[in-house]
Amino acid sequence: MNTITDFKSQLIADFQLSQATLNGKSTLPIHQLRDEAMKNFDKLGFPTIRHEEWKYSNVSNLIKQTFDFHTKTDFKKADLKKIHLPHLKGNVLYFINGVYNAELSEIATPENKLKVIPFAEVLAKQPELIEGHFGKYANYQTDAFTALNTALSNDGVVVQVADNKVVEEPIIIRYISDVRLANVGSQPRNLIIVGKNSQVKIAEAYRTVGENAAFVNTVTEIIVGESSIVDYYKVQDESDKSYHIGTTQVYQKGRSYFYAATATLNGGFVRNNLNVVLDGEHIESHLYGLYVPNGKQHIDNHTLVDHQKPNCESNELYKGILMDKSTGVFNGKIFVREDAQKTNAYQNCRNVVTSDEATMNTKPQLEIWADDVKCSHGTTTGQLNDEAIFYMQSRGIPKKEAIRLQLLAFAQDVVSQIKIDSIREYIEKIVLAKLEVA
Amino acid sequence: MLTISNLHARIEEKEILRGINLEIKPGEVHAIMGPNGSGKSTLASVLAGREDYEVTEGTVTFNGKDLLDLAPEKRAAEGIFLAFQYPVEIPGVTTINFLKTAINEIRKYNGIEPLDAAQFLKRMREKAKLVKIDDALLKRSLNEGFSGGEKKRNEIFQMAMLEPTLAILDETDSGLDIDALRIVAEGVNQLRNENRSFVIVTHYQRLLDYIVPDFVHVLYKGRIVKSGTKELALELEEKGYDWIKNEVDALEEV
Numbered sequence A: 001m002n003t004i005t006d007f008k009s010q011l012i013a014d015f016q017l018s019q020a021t022l023n024g025k026s027t028l029p030i031h032q033l034r035d036e037a038m039k040n041f042d043k044l045g046f047p048t049i050r051h052e053e054w055k056y057s058n059v060s061n062l063i064k065q066t067f068d069f070h071t072k073t074d075f076k077k078a079d080l081k082k083i084h085l086p087h088l089k090g091n092v093l094y095f096i097n098g099v100y101n102a103e104l105s106e107i108a109t110p111e112n113k114l115k116v117i118p119f120a121e122v123l124a125k126q127p128e129l130i131e132g133h134f135g136k137y138a139n140y141q142t143d144a145f146t147a148l149n150t151a152l153s154n155d156g157v158v159v160q161v162a163d164n165k166v167v168e169e170p171i172i173i174r175y176i177s178d179v180r181l182a183n184v185g186s187q188p189r190n191l192i193i194v195g196k197n198s199q200v201k202i203a204e205a206y207r208t209v210g211e212n213a214a215f216v217n218t219v220t221e222i223i224v225g226e227s228s229i230v231d232y233y234k235v236q237d238e239s240d241k242s243y244h245i246g247t248t249q250v251y252q253k254g255r256s257y258f259y260a261a262t263a264t265l266n267g268g269f270v271r272n273n274l275n276v277v278l279d280g281e282h283i284e285s286h287l288y289g290l291y292v293p294n295g296k297q298h299i300d301n302h303t304l305v306d307h308q309k310p311n312c313e314s315n316e317l318y319k320g321i322l323m324d325k326s327t328g329v330f331n332g333k334i335f336v337r338e339d340a341q342k343t344n345a346y347q348n349c350r351n352v353v354t355s356d357e358a359t360m361n362t363k364p365q366l367e368i369w370a371d372d373v374k375c376s377h378g379t380t381t382g383q384l385n386d387e388a389i390f391y392m393q394s395r396g397i398p399k400k401e402a403i404r405l406q407l408l409a410f411a412q413d414v415v416s417q418i419k420i421d422s423i424r425e426y427i428e429k430i431v432l433a434k435l436e437v438a
Numbered sequence B: 001m002l003t004i005s006n007l008h009a010r011i012e013e014k015e016i017l018r019g020i021n022l023e024i025k026p027g028e029v030h031a032i033m034g035p036n037g038s039g040k041s042t043l044a045s046v047l048a049g050r051e052d053y054e055v056t057e058g059t060v061t062f063n064g065k066d067l068l069d070l071a072p073e074k075r076a077a078e079g080i081f082l083a084f085q086y087p088v089e090i091p092g093v094t095t096i097n098f099l100k101t102a103i104n105e106i107r108k109y110n111g112i113e114p115l116d117a118a119q120f121l122k123r124m125r126e127k128a129k130l131v132k133i134d135d136a137l138l139k140r141s142l143n144e145g146f147s148g149g150e151k152k153r154n155e156i157f158q159m160a161m162l163e164p165t166l167a168i169l170d171e172t173d174s175g176l177d178i179d180a181l182r183i184v185a186e187g188v189n190q191l192r193n194e195n196r197s198f199v200i201v202t203h204y205q206r207l208l209d210y211i212v213p214d215f216v217h218v219l220y221k222g223r224i225v226k227s228g229t230k231e232l233a234l235e236l237e238e239k240g241y242d243w244i245k246n247e248v249d250a251l252e253e254v
Helices: A003-020 A029-044 A077-084 A119-125 A129-130 A144-152 A386-393 A399-415 A421-436 B040-048 B071-079 B095-109 B117-130 B149-164 B180-193 B230-239 B242-252
Strands: A089-096 A112-119 A157-161 A171-178 A184-186 A189-194 A199-209 A215-223 A227-236 A241-250 A257-266 A269-278 A285-289 A296-308 A311-320 A328-337 A344-353 A357-367 A374-382 B002-011 B014-024 B027-032 B053-062 B079-083 B088-093 B166-170 B197-201 B215-220 B225-226
Touching: A003 A029, A003 A144, A029 A144, A077 A171, A077 A199, A089 A112, A112 A119, A119 A129, A119 A157, A119 A189, A144 A215, A144 A241, A157 A199, A157 B040, A171 A184, A171 A215, A184 A357, A189 A199, A189 A227, A189 A357, A199 A215, A199 A421, A215 A227, A215 A257, A227 A241, A227 A269, A241 A257, A257 A269, A257 A296, A257 A399, A257 A421, A285 A296, A296 A311, A296 A344, A296 A357, A311 A328, A311 A357, A311 A399, A311 B002, A328 A344, A328 A374, A328 B002, A357 A374, A386 A399, A386 A421, A386 B071, A386 B088, A399 A421, A399 B095, B002 B040, B014 B040, B014 B053, B014 B225, B027 B040, B027 B230, B040 B053, B040 B071, B040 B079, B040 B197, B071 B079, B071 B095, B079 B095, B079 B149, B088 B095, B088 B225, B095 B117, B095 B149, B117 B149, B117 B180, B149 B180, B166 B180, B215 B230, B215 B242, B225 B230, B225 B242, B230 B242
Parallel strands: A089 A171, A157 A189, A171 A199, A184 A215, A189 A215, A199 A227, A215 A241, A227 A257, A241 A269, A257 A285, A269 A296, A285 A311, A296 A328, A311 A344, A328 A357, A344 A374, B027 B197, B027 B215, B079 B166, B166 B197
Antiparallel strands: A112 A157, B002 B014, B002 B053, B215 B225
């Protein structure tokens, strides 16, 4: 038996074990869905680099390892100091190895505006809430990792924003992989449902604590109600021994605004899928991304913007600073469906490579079936301008500082989009520190 | 203050400076003129420390220090300023932030306390007035989307802020209309004093109507072939460069 089947069969065995503990609840729609997802995963298997979507991201090292998905952790309040974020305010939720920790978490917004409930709790008390949405958006049919998550997701959170409400306090969900004792795998699953005409800011932040390997396979589904405004930030600061596969699946209704910023600061192997479906008129989607890999880090961002209705606008800006022997991937798909006339869709991916040994692979992919649209895309990968560095030096700024200032300015276009102060400061601090040693 | 002796420099395989000798004393204004391709801008670049040029022979001392041994930022900290012929656009870095960093790096090098925000702002207001540069422009990314005239004025503004002891102006007059030229010249004149020297590199005499030099040197084929006072500039304006070229070329043939 080869290693690929090993990890796969471990997961399948895990699933069978969890099915056995359902105590007759297996007929519930959600469990039937999970069962179907597991069958899909079994059929699909882990993708190889022969798969077009995984050409530059090789998961073979991931599946050679073993991960414990049921590690008990005694992560305590005192341990929070290690991952302290200054000025952190609002609704702050902690998941340790994929399991919600109520003791560490704090919810500030009243229930009439916002409900933040762990998945398991909703499943027990209000299964219909999940069943109405679960698996409706993210693709568990052909995406192996989403199928795996759909079948085996342990916990996560359901965020529900009522109609006509402005949620002032941000929602910050922190996922900690506590790998101090062993290799740990977790599969968080989140569902964010924003009602009509409401406003909310959400951040998902991933961290590793400890020296062992971590595997995070996460899926977040976001439904943006009519005329609502949602800010969504994903921040990754994981260890060099971590593998992160994440899908954020967004479904936007008419006249809604969605602002996303994905900041991948650290992580051994990272694959982010951000898929946005614009299913209504007068929708705006703004997707920003920043990745700053160093060492041998590998960061892959796949985005899909699916324009299904007329009169919408999407705008995408991804920026990368690649150092040392790191690799980056950007794959940006834009679909403009036949009905989506008067679409404006823009995409831009800009990269600065600071070392001869770093690599960036970019692939814009526009598929347009409508005839009255404005679409543009561009990618650049280059080095900093020597003349600009000399110009700054000639004013008394040392070369290293000149490079750092320019790289910071380059990153700022994305960082400045983040409207939760504590999260923006967190990102700025890490970017600064990484550029300091560059 | 500045002594250039037998300076030779090349870019790739091409020798551009072929033995420059020049002595500049505090408070003096020297104009370097010459036809296109004579090495004027190369001289300015070599003094500022541009890496593209390789010095193959000769020495440059600045206030007793071996200038050629210093990195560009250290030359700046020692008091040298180069106003670029083509100022560079730096997206995302405002002129204000840029200058605050530059001034405080220079102060750090010289062992002086950094300027605080209030002191910096005060100096900025004073100097902005000097070159009639708009506050709004200084809050924008450095030179990004600036007109040619605005870029040149920004160079003079930076010079005023950094208070160098030797300022090198590399074709600052090129591409300027007469009004912008006057403003730039006016700025330079106000910064003239007994301790601050200027090297003004220019193709035309026009700028020298406004900034009157103490000495005029003509550069041709990488050497200073003629030196004089401001009258030499007028003569060049009237007669062009051909007579000098002919003189030099005739001598070379001998």
